[in-house]
Amino acid sequence: MSETHNDILFEIPHYTQYKIVVVGDAAVGKTSLIKRYTTNTFQKDYISTLGMQFSRYEETISGIMVELFLWDLAGQESFATLRERFYKGSSGAIIVFSLAPEEIETYRNIDKWLSHIKEACGRIPIILFGNKADLVDQNAIASSPDYVTSDVHVQKFAQDHNINEYLRTSALTGQGVQEGFQTLIRKLYHRATR
Ligand code: GDP
């Protein structure tokens, strides 16, 4: 092979495809987070079918061309018969709960989502989003352990359950959204090429 040929090959950007499932209780903000992330970037298709929906789009992250399929559940979050089809072929997952104090049970239900993921996909990278951060006193949860969803508690929970990272997010303000999705995508890429 000539040197020139090698150079040309080297210039071709890496291309890769990932299916990412976004799970969590109803109304925690899954659809809003996907919309926030995808509409700030390139094209977007939102296809709704049988209680599931997915959004497909492409972007380049750190020189890697990535085609993403982001799936979430639409109002049938506990419909067991959909589960296999929904999770099939997932490279990574985002679990979302709500930081809003009146939605604290969405934090307690994370275990359920973790077991669904594990059952259907085995061990895949998982990122945890504490969404609706705009509705809480973030200084308080960042610095005081007095709340169930204080950073220190959620981070410990994440560590104990092999969750790769925890971020406070807001689909409303955009806080943490770009960073959260891209952390997962980079993790998937490095995992695939390791
Ligand atoms: P899903 O059922 O998990 O897909 O949740 P949705 O995306 O449909 O959001 C449920 C409700 O929460 C809607 O009224 C959203 O406008 C609201 N919501 C979603 N994300 C946020 C957020 O980050 N902050 C606030 N204040 N409201 C949010």
Ligand code: MG
């Ligand atoms: Mg939804």
